[in-house]
Amino acid sequence: MRAAVGNRGGADYLDPMTDLPPSLQAWFDARGWALHPHQRTMLARADEPATLLIAPTGGGKTLAGFLPTLAELGEAPPPGLHTLYVSPLKALAADIRRNLGHPIEGAGLGIRVEDRTGDTPSSRKRRQRADPPHILLTTPESLALLTSYEDAARTFAGLQRVVVDEIHALAESKRGDQLMLALARLQKLAPRLRRVGLSATVEDPAAIASLLARHPDPCAILQADPGPEPDIRMLVTDEAPPWSGGGAKYAIPAVLEEVKRHRTTLIFHNTRAQAELFFHNLWLANEDALPIGIHHGSLDRGQRERVEAAMVRGDLRAIVCTGSLDLGIDWGDVDLVIQVGAPKNVKRLVQRIGRANHRYNAPSKALLVPANRFEVVECIAALEAARAGELDGEPRGRGPRDVLCQHILIAACSGPFDADDLFEEFRSAGPYAALTRAEFDACLDFCATGGYALRAYDQWQRLQRRADGRWQLRDPRSAVRIRQNIGTIQDSDTLKVKWRGRGGAPLGEVEEGFAASLSKGDTFLIGGQIVRYEGLRELVVEVTRSPGAKPKIATFMGTKFATSTQLSERILRMFRQDSWPDLPAHTAQWLALQREVSRLPSPGRLLVESFPHDGREQMVVYGFAGRNAQQTLGLLLTKRMEEMGLAPMGFVSTDYATLIWGLDAVTDPAPLFDLAALEDGLDTWLAGNAVMKRTFRASATIAGLIERQVGGQRKTGRQATMSSDILYDTLLKYDPDHLMLRITREEAMRGLVDFDRIREMKARVGGRIDHVRLSRVTPLAAPLFLEPGRVPVRGSADERLLEEGVTRLMEDSGLAEVDAGMSKPKWRVPF
């Protein structure tokens, strides 16, 4: 948080504020700092019940949020919690504590600031509940946990203000819904609570404002000066990017040159695996031994903190990172941001660029490094969109009810509650303003009894109604289990990675699915080092050092992004050109090659390619309809393929295309698009699909049906996967109208589109389906093979593969003969 900018007498110098504590004002004055207009407005309008401030990164947004607090607390504040600060990242809370410390200590204010996250030691957490600081910095999950304690009313009794930082990021997920429910609870405990939201530039500020404010209170929206236009360009290299692949290894020399030319460079990647690989290659080429670090969410906390500290000291020239550094953390003097791989949406791009040059009046500088040639096209389209000021965003819709179920349980943990009161409390949260009583009652019944058609658990209800009509936990001990499961983040289950022997120093984490794919001797990258997999011991991946070996690429993922539909449309328009003088020559040639060997997708027609690859038959449908529509198309087409005996094995969708693989080639795709056949039996097909099971697992975990932690011991992911699938199948068979299945369908539909969109697409395309049969992968199809989010289809292909696999195993072992031998009785006892 940079306090303010502008020298005395400069253009943006403003009169000193009279209502800041004199010592703080003096401290600002001594530095020649003055407040931005939006910071002054925040101070002037501190009494508003809810305010949303929209300001670019580097605009002193966080200080703007805290100024009224500092003014109200003054130099010698009475004890008690005054302001709660909530941010999406633990690291951000720690960063703010450090930065708030400067003016508070500098001005000698008696204000206590502490953070509280999952990393805070439990002794300090206990003390914070009994004797809270003036300002508490926390995350939505830690806040939800705080409200679940019996003493929550005492902890929050004097709370005056809550500041929600990076609210645009929280608003995109269930974490935001959870936070708003927690704020509704706080408002009840502290009725005078005022809310402030801090947001980066967004497309629809009113939507975020309505989430933030207590329903139906109004919410003031303040727009800060957006600052100068960012300077974003594509990095031009001598070497051409490859057709596919995400590593951008070709750009290493050019990136190193840029690092040398700047003070501090942040190098963003879309996935952790890409960050690891790039970091490794960067070091191999780093002949000048420039100090370069790596930072991502899979790394051990100690290692992350060391990199953070080195960055604050200004010891690093570059940091290779992922989304873990994404959200406005202010460390050191970053003067260049490099984005490797296409920024999957424009909003993300603009927010990342905000990281460079945190000086309000200096333009941010950023370079895009496309990893392959399709990404060159995406980058160009993204740059055009950013210049046009087009920000993409998906409307969130109503608050999901799995989060609601969790909050009913949280309320029960803190003490007995009245159902009418709780319903009104929930309805005061923006995302749940339209909640009906019937919907609420169904959630309450689910939490109390399981909500099954078969009333099996009347003697073991989780929640019981007392004589006074209020609800309470039947077994108070269950509060411990409920608290352990608070949160909405669906991390894929990860395993810790440690050195074997040697005191077991932790290196980081990998996804369990990745760990399961490793055999002894396999090598992979973590923390910039190549390590050799030795084995799994008590859910810890043990590795040894492996110098010089070429790594098997790590497949653990960072955040998965959805590209915007606006980008798709821009790209489709680009494809219609006869030639591409605006594109680098290598990419123009690549598009020309696609046109030559196959076709380029065009509006009003549907391009379908099919070819063998990787031992399977592949089909690509270029609908350019956005990820949700392409995902729905994947589900529909695999259903038809299964019916037609083509043994589909799975599909993956991007905003542009759906890739389907299976055992048999599609020779005539037209019948696949028969609408009547697509709709027939669709519900049954959707219900059995992996997308639904995945969604059920997530929602059932949030709603408290599946427990992530059992007595402090996490179940292994595989067990959790299996049991949630079994629960899903059982419910579907015996209780298809159960609340959890209704929630699952609602949630799955957020990621899909209704059938009407597909019908429209079919009407637009008519019979103009262009099928191109090829002997190999096409230029345009190549990047699809690295796309995350592959959805397996379990059908006839599995049975055929099982038979193949069994035959192979029997032949390999010579067991076919052994088996024949075993069939002969060796001896027989008559009885």
Add this chain to the structure above:
Amino acid sequence: MNSHAFIFHGERLCALPSGALHWPGLSVLVVSDLHLGKAARLSAVGGAALPPYEARETLSRLSHDLEITGAGRVICLGDSFDAAGLDVHLPEDDLMFIARLQAGRDWDWIEGNHDPGPVSLGGTHRADLSLGPLVFRHIASDAAEGEVSGHYHPKARFTARGRALSMPCFLVDERRLVMPAYGAYTGGLWTDSATLSALMGKGAQAILTGRRPCAIPMPRRAGIRPQPAT
């Protein structure tokens, strides 16, 4: 019906798709680890109330297997109930279901580690049971000969053309046969775990359950010495 027939200690046995074992010679059907009442036990200790349909699902499978095999005797190979005393807590419908299945059949409850002690339902309760050359008990013993046991819930996994496939399985070597779990809400132990790799002898086979049961060499962990064959 799809089933996998094999000879074990001179007896012809059939592994059924569901994970039940049919012994046509004596008209016996063997099932292991039903874990009835698991959902109820979890909710009794303050956990979430899981869908209470697991007993119904398990018993429906058993009913189906009895119908197609016409078996006159049922051996439940232990851990039939998820905890001692749960038999009286099953919903009335499920208790009636069990009673219907028992009508006109011999029924043996072998005791398991989850359900020691007598059960309130009909049938005979036993620690173990010898029939002809075979002996039935819950947990495999060291000195097994012709032993049929359960307890471990074995599951096999392997890959075919890059796709990972897994399913519960029977394990069989010259001395012993380990049955898969039959209950709806049961997890499993990979056959390539240290425990199962050490338990089974050289040349052990895994008989995969599923639509078309079949035998493969038991997927096992390298470097663990199997028990010496007798």
